[in-house]
Amino acid sequence: xxxxHFRENRALNGIDVxxxxxxxxxxxxxxxxxxxAAEIAKFDSLASRWWDPTGDFRPLHEINPLRLDYIGxxxxxxDRKVVDIGCGGGILTESMAAAGAxxxxxxxxxxxxAVARLHQAETGSDIEYLHATAEAHAEERPGQYDIxxxxxxxxxxxxxxxxxxxxxxxxxPAGDVFFSTLNRNPKAFVLAIIGAEYLLRLVxxxxxxxxxxxxxxxxxxxxxxAGLELRATIGLQYNPLLRRYSxxxxxxxxxxxxxxxxx
Ligand code: SAH
Numbered sequence: 325x326x327x328x329h330f331r332e333n334r335a336l337n338g339i340d341v342x343x344x345x346x347x348x349x350x351x352x353x354x355x356x357x358x359x360x361a362a363e364i365a366k367f368d369s370l371a372s373r374w375w376d377p378t379g380d381f382r383p384l385h386e387i388n389p390l391r392l393d394y395i396g397x398x399x400x401x402x403d404r405k406v407v408d409i410g411c412g413g414g415i416l417t418e419s420m421a422a423a424g425a426x427x428x429x430x431x432x433x434x435x436x437x438a439v440a441r442l443h444q445a446e447t448g449s450d451i452e453y454l455h456a457t458a459e460a461h462a463e464e465r466p467g468q469y470d471i472x473x474x475x476x477x478x479x480x481x482x483x484x485x486x487x488x489x490x491x492x493x494x495x496x497p498a499g500d501v502f503f504s505t506l507n508r509n510p511k512a513f514v515l516a517i518i519g520a521e522y523l524l525r526l527v528x529x530x531x532x533x534x535x536x537x538x539x540x541x542x543x544x545x546x547x548x549x550a551g552l553e554l555r556a557t558i559g560l561q562y563n564p565l566l567r568r569y570s571x572x573x574x575x576x577x578x579x580x581x582x583x584x585x586x587x
Contacts, residue, residue, distance in 0.1 A: 358459060358487065363480040364433045367412065370528070371435030374413025375443055383526050384415050384476065387560060387569050391475060391504065391580060392419045394558060394571060398582045399500035401425040404470040407494055409458045409487065410477025414440035414451065421449040425471070428452040430461050458490035467496045475504040475580075478543070479536045485546040492550035498587045501552055504560070504580040508537035512577045515562075524564060543581055552583035 373379040395401070402424035411417045411429030413436045421427045421444075429451055431437050437453050444451050454461070458474070472491045478484040484505075491501050506516050513534050520526040544554050560578035562569050571580075 358481055358483050359432050359457060360480060360482055366530070367431075367433040367480075368435035371413065371433070371439045374415070374436055374439045380528050381413070381415070383520070383562075383569075384412075387578075388415050388419055390560065390569060390571050391416065392423065394580060394582075395420070395471070395473065395502055396423060398502070398555070399471050401471070405468065406471040406473065407461065407465075407469045409461075409472065409474040409491060410480070411440060411453070412436040414443055414453070416473060416475055417451055417453075418444060418447060418449050420473070421451050426450075428454060428469075430454045430456045430458065432457060458487045458494070462490040462493040466493050469494050470496060470499050472499070472501045475502065478503060478505045478538060479532060484536075484538060484543075485549070488543070488546040488552075489550040492547070492552050492583075492585060495585045497585055499585050500555075501547075501583040501585070502580060503543060503547075503583075504578065505543065506532060506537045506578060507576055508534065508539050509576060512537055515577045519564070520562075526562075540575055540579060540581065547581070547583045552585055555582045555584050557581050 370380050374381050377385045401420055404425045406420055406425040406427045408417045408420065408427060408429045411431050412433070414429055417427055417429040417440065429440060430453075432455065434455060437455055440451075440453050444453070472495045474487065474491050478487060481487055488503070491503075495501050506512055516532060516537070517534055521529045521531060540557055547554060557575055558580050559572050559575040560569060560580065561572055561574050
């Protein structure tokens, strides 16, 4: 609905609002237009379902203990300053706060942010939620975080490398940065799109676009160009028979990358 409304407005005004108001080069991180309005509208329209553990975001609920564990093992969370980029309704954000971190969650979709704020009021956690892009936040708080997490978000932005650079700018020297996304190869297409969206219906059809998937080699290169060092890559697999996710060496479909900023 929201996406259709957006398209209609665009047609009526005859102005392509997806284009930056000024050339991207006028912006320090080239980020003025690094937001896909249709993606934001999609997440806005799904916002009310965010915390239903059996609903549209069920996979995020199911993988959360695994990714939280992995992050905590690589970078202990207690008393750390963490920023969660593209936090959505706050599934990972809240779990990191519960583990003792001081967390800021940023997102560009108002619906999920509103849901996140309501949910934290219910659980009594203390999280700062902000409507911001990674790039804008990096200008405000460069080097101020011990840990930066950016999970399941890069495959929804026009220029993910710019987000990676912003994450590198947000973390302090020797701090940790985590990304997760979907790999781009025929197996990922079959499992993540055909399997997850159409056969198993784990997520709504249209959640992901294959061409926006990211190969580990690409993510590694973007991290390196941003001055980060790759520490580890780990895969996240789904077993449709057991209906269970697990972490392991298979990075063909879903994977996480852990980077560090040099001292
Ligand atoms: N990271 C969360 C949510 C993933 S869903 C988790 O893993 O649990 C992807 C989120 O990224 C959505 O909430 C969407 O609104 C947000 N997003 C998409 N493009 C964005 C952008 N350019 N800047 C900030 N957030 C963005």
